[in-house]
Amino acid sequence: MMWNVKADTGRRYRLYPTEDQAQRLASWGHTCRWLYNTALEQRQFAWQQRKVTLGVTAQCAHLTEARKDFDWVADLPAQSGQQVLRQIEQAYRNWWDPHHPAGAPTRKRRSGRLSVPFPGQAIAVRRVSRRWGVVRLPKIGEVRFRWSRPLGGAVRNAVVSFDGVAWHVGFGVHIDVKTPEAHAQPATVVGVDRGVKVAVAMSDGRMWNRAFTSPGQERELARLKSKAGRQETARRKHGTKTSNRARKIRA
Template identity: 40%
Template sequence: MRADIGRKYRAYPRAHQEQILIDWGHDARALWNLALDHRLMVGRKHDGSWVWSAEQCVLLTEIRNDPDPSVNWIRDLPAQSGQQILRRLDRAFVNMANPDHPAGTPVFKHRGDRMGIPFTGQAVQFRKLNRHWADVRFPVLGWLRIRLSRALGGTVRNATIARDGLGWHVSLGVHSGSKPAAPNGGPGCGVDFGVSISAWISTESTGRFMHPTLTVGEEKRLTALEQRKERQLTYAEKHNRGARSNRLARTIASIGALRARQARRRLDFTHKLTTDLSKNHGFVGIEDLRVKNMTASASRSRATADTRNRKQKAGLTRGVLDNAPGERRRQLAYKCPLYGSDLRPVPPQGTSQTCPSCKKRDPRNRLRCGREFACVHCGHIDHADRVASVEIEARARRMGDTVTKSTRSLHPEARDPASGARMRAAPAAAR
């Protein structure tokens, strides 16, 4: 049984448990770096394949049995966690070799990176205490108290303990046995994800705005903390040979807490938006965007040599990333089947330049400043984001019709009026 849903709970470790988790987090990072360095050093073997986890797990067992005290940190880390780390490294190499995956070459982890310790489902136990609290048992660590913010809903298949700026969390991969729901029969829609307007849905007359993820006071405090951090880093380099002080550690922790709070607010809006789209629409059309290309740094060529242009590009990049279009697409990809909807990514070229009235695409429709759309052929005037959402819906609808027709052509028996079940199954399979 594979995990098909995820659950994330806030964890409250005791003092001795937190120290164990911190040590394990650093050990997991060191093991990842050691295994990655080993793979890169060996490179491709004579048969043309990389060194995989099956071979490195054998080496890991040999190292754990070695009485040398210099490898005590590997013995301290649970064996299941070490094996899971090597399997995750396998996945990173597979993604790197996949031309359709955006992942690049696996990189080494730094001390300030996210701290996480993976476990298999067989190594953990779950027990519910009451409607608000539960315990999860891990090897060596014992029972760890978690806040039961929602029901588990299945069997635990894997677990990860991680820490961010606000504390420790337990992420559980759960097998619920849920199956894709029947088509909900709702109307289709197109959604244009923007920067000034977070999302404009074609079936609505106004756009949806995401509240600022940081208040004015929090933005001022974040700026002050960033400036303090730079001063403390400069002092450490000049006077302490790079050694970081406890004050610098507290400053970094305060910055991490603000960033984590900002990320949670952004994620809360994203979950509410994607759930509403999936529940209330038969299909959801979105632009097939390449976020990595959109947020690439401005080139220092002659065209962008002006500092002002680079600052504008940096501001636009922050706006795009703050709205998290990649995360919205990821959530829609698994929520749409659960609620009987269909996700349809469409080509993004010219969506805000195509008139919804006369259906003509012309770059001159967007010559004016701001988000105003004015068709030079029929005179239609509207908001550019609304125009884009309507065009996205039209393209998604055409895409669904094309898939349905091709599916029926592959199954001639579906045209038989006596076989109503087959006729209904063809569109469902297309979705």
């Protein structure tokens, strides 16, 4: 089987791990976040102090050493750690690409979504009934997921994630989609598309982007988000106290 073929679409399903499986996946998610942030800081330090650009090969060697020193790092499947380092490598390539809208890579926040990546050769997927399937993960075994749609192709990779409410598994699938040939047209004709993430995208591959908010507006937006978060926290605390008083009165 050729694993070097890239996925060209994605499929996402609701995952139902057991309590023990969920705890281990959560631990791996925090390890992946630590690894990403550490690798990012290592790259930044190497460039700022020595003008050296670290690559994924060198950082994989450092990961091997870390797995010898820390049991919690060694518990994360080696393939998943390598996938994390490849993710940050791709983030830098996107940043360096003048035709890509991505900015400089940033740290992953602790409050963000937990995710654990797996290469295709490390997992196995099978359908067990009309509504259920299982994915076999390294060191965990089979985990059930709701088969809500067909895969439609060969699985090339997977990402298990937790959004704070439920677990999901996303599969990168190769469905052998052929890129349509470009229509013959005069060289002077260029199509223009306006969007949200990229201000202007042209049919010849050129992109033009700009900031839609001023620094002052960004600060005001951050202040409003922080205020909304405090109000939500206060509302939840008040609701908990009210329910406690109600239980005491009924008692």
